[in-house]
Amino acid sequence: MKRNSRLSLALHTLSHMAGEPAQVRTSSDIAEHAGTNPVVVRRVLGRLRDAGLLSSEKGHAGGWRLARAPQDITLADVYLALNESLVASTEEPETAECSLEHALHRRVADVLEDVEKTLIHRLSETSISEIRGA
Amino acid sequence: MKRNSRLSLALHTLSHMAGEPAQVRTSSDIAEHAGTNPVVVRRVLGRLRDAGLLSSEKGHAGGWRLARAPQDITLADVYLALNESLVASTEEPETAECSLEHALHRRVADVLEDVEKTLIHRLSETSISEIRGA
DNA sequence: TCATCATGCAACTATCGCAGTTACAAAGAA
DNA sequence: TTCTTTGTAACTGCGATAGTTGCATGATGA
Ligand code: FES
Ligand code: FES
Numbered sequence: 083m084k085r086n087s088r089l090s091l092a093l094h095t096l097s098h099m100a101g102e103p104a105q106v107r108t109s110s111d112i113a114e115h116a117g118t119n120p121v122v123v124r125r126v127l128g129r130l131r132d133a134g135l136l137s138s139e140k141g142h143a144g145g146w147r148l149a150r151a152p153q154d155i156t157l158a159d160v161y162l163a164l165n166e167s168l169v170a171s172t173e174e175p176e177t178a179e180c181s182l183e184h185a186l187h188r189r190v191a192d193v194l195e196d197v198e199k200t201l202i203h204r205l206s207e208t209s210i211s212e213i214r215g216a
Numbered sequence: 217m218k219r220n221s222r223l224s225l226a227l228h229t230l231s232h233m234a235g236e237p238a239q240v241r242t243s244s245d246i247a248e249h250a251g252t253n254p255v256v257v258r259r260v261l262g263r264l265r266d267a268g269l270l271s272s273e274k275g276h277a278g279g280w281r282l283a284r285a286p287q288d289i290t291l292a293d294v295y296l297a298l299n300e301s302l303v304a305s306t307e308e309p310e311t312a313e314c315s316l317e318h319a320l321h322r323r324v325a326d327v328l329e330d331v332e333k334t335l336i337h338r339l340s341e342t343s344i345s346e347i348r349g350a
Numbered sequence: 351t352c353a354t355c356a357t358g359c360a361a362c363t364a365t366c367g368c369a370g371t372t373a374c375a376a377a378g379a380a
Numbered sequence: 381t382t383c384t385t386t387g388t389a390a391c392t393g394c395g396a397t398a399g400t401t402g403c404a405t406g407a408t409g410a
Binding site: 220221222252253255256259273274275276277278 | 368369370371372376377378379380
């Protein structure tokens, strides 16, 4: 695994689980399937659980399970749950005095925000259950 | 300077130069103005020169100058000249066997490509000369 | 009850991208 | 020829993140 793999891991796992929504899976199983580490899986899926997409349970027969019907989980839900952005942001200029820099930053930031919204909107058009049949 | 500052540096410098298009500036002057290093400036502006937005000359009275009228240089021109992307890309799954992973990657990649196009289109609506008056 | 299994989490390592820096070669003007 | 400026390679430092180890916590069931 390399860069930006959190979203890939999350989507892969959820799409896989969408095939058998009732099935409980351990982070070890998921990690082996995805070719990564159980701790990494728990880190990523933990965010999805916090967002209400998954539930997790400890102990015997514990593990991870979908918390919603797969057709009610869109790619945007997953993207937002991870709380990361695939669109870069520009940092505020620290020299807040120059109006040119301000105008520039504003302009670019506006465009990037619009683009982020476009991304989320496009992702919301597909649910994880649609991936299997796609 | 921190992250994703190449575009910021490029736009700042070009917008600044748009105020006096005929003026020649050295990378030292530009670096001092932008609060960074001359070598970094040359690295970034070198890309803009390769893309035909700037010209550079060595020796006495040498330096950097706009190669086009500022109203003919759009933010998209600058963005594309840098040959970097502000929209993340997902990497091809190495296990090319699973159709689910393929479908997933395809879907996400399609969305990201669309979003990148949207970004470029939005950036092409503004020229660097418009920033000053904005 | 208590051994076992799973998650939760903290801490550490390895790696990658990138800004910053140093050093020097190459080219052009005075 | 000498000074100035770009062009580039090589290195350092930093931040982000995947991977790893270790252990605490809690649930299950024998
Ligand atoms: S800080 Fe204002 S133009 Fe550079
Ligand atoms: S569903 Fe995981 S590799 Fe195909």
